[in-house]
Amino acid sequence: MGKAGSSKKVQRAARAAASSRGTGERRERGFPLLVLLIVVLGIGLVIAARASRDELVAPFLEDHWHLGYEIYDCGELRPALLNEAGGDGIHTHGDSLIHVHPFNSSATGTDADLGVFMEAAGLTLNNDRIEAIEAGFASIDNSTGCGDEDSVIQVARYAPGNNTDPSTIYPDDFSQIRLLANLEVLVIAKIPVGGDMPTPSQTVQAALVTHGAGLNLSSDAPLEFDPTTGAPITGEIIDPDGDTTDDTGTDDTSTDDTETESGEGSGEGSGE
Numbered sequence: 001m002g003k004a005g006s007s008k009k010v011q012r013a014a015r016a017a018a019s020s021r022g023t024g025e026r027r028e029r030g031f032p033l034l035v036l037l038i039v040v041l042g043i044g045l046v047i048a049a050r051a052s053r054d055e056l057v058a059p060f061l062e063d064h065w066h067l068g069y070e071i072y073d074c075g076e077l078r079p080a081l082l083n084e085a086g087g088d089g090i091h092t093h094g095d096s097l098i099h100v101h102p103f104n105s106s107a108t109g110t111d112a113d114l115g116v117f118m119e120a121a122g123l124t125l126n127n128d129r130i131e132a133i134e135a136g137f138a139s140i141d142n143s144t145g146c147g148d149e150d151s152v153i154q155v156a157r158y159a160p161g162n163n164t165d166p167s168t169i170y171p172d173d174f175s176q177i178r179l180l181a182n183l184e185v186l187v188i189a190k191i192p193v194g195g196d197m198p199t200p201s202q203t204v205q206a207a208l209v210t211h212g213a214g215l216n217l218s219s220d221a222p223l224e225f226d227p228t229t230g231a232p233i234t235g236e237i238i239d240p241d242g243d244t245t246d247d248t249g250t251d252d253t254s255t256d257d258t259e260t261e262s263g264e265g266s267g268e269g270s271g272e
């Protein structure tokens, strides 16, 4: 009896040991698998967030915005930059405007900044100087001041339709300034320290009114202009889907571009 009992005990103990060993092995295999799963899921989420990040914020690839920009040297308005190099699709056509119709994702969303424009236009802009590679642009050097006053180089943002009060004044890091909306204006200026930033000129306002109608606007573009009065029309948003059927993204073939940018010349065959 005692023998049989103890042998059963041994068997039970062996079974228990085997089963607990089994659980232990499953646990040992399961834990690294769980960690791996979490790591894979985490990486996947990061990649997904990166991929979709630019798609959450305008401008998108199908957009075509116009922002005004001007350069002032101690109160004197400089002529518009003429360098029409296409870059990544944020560039000028010599018309006092920054055309924003991104060619690729390095010029969309949060990457659509003044730095992309500066690169295309050959513009150097920092706290020391404003320089352009094109012939005829005399460098603006901050160290010479304005008259007998010390000077500072700044950029002011004017929201669409507001040509009197800048919404933001940027003291540095100009290349990081984001292009936020169709029809806003960025004024780049060397001014006396403590002075007011210049307001957008009639020239740039007129250029925006001319270019402001009939273009592809993202749903978060804040407003449109009345082409006759130049007054902002709030709440009117052009549906990008209704407007982009023939727009391949390069915009040269797009009818609304040729209509609204007739002044840009028919000769521009590549990279408008």
Ligand SMILES: [Zn+2]
Binding pocket: 064, 065, 066, 099, 100, 261
């Ligand atoms: Zn344009």
Ligand SMILES: [Zn+2]
Binding pocket: 091, 092, 093, 099, 101, 271, 272
């Ligand atoms: Zn263009």
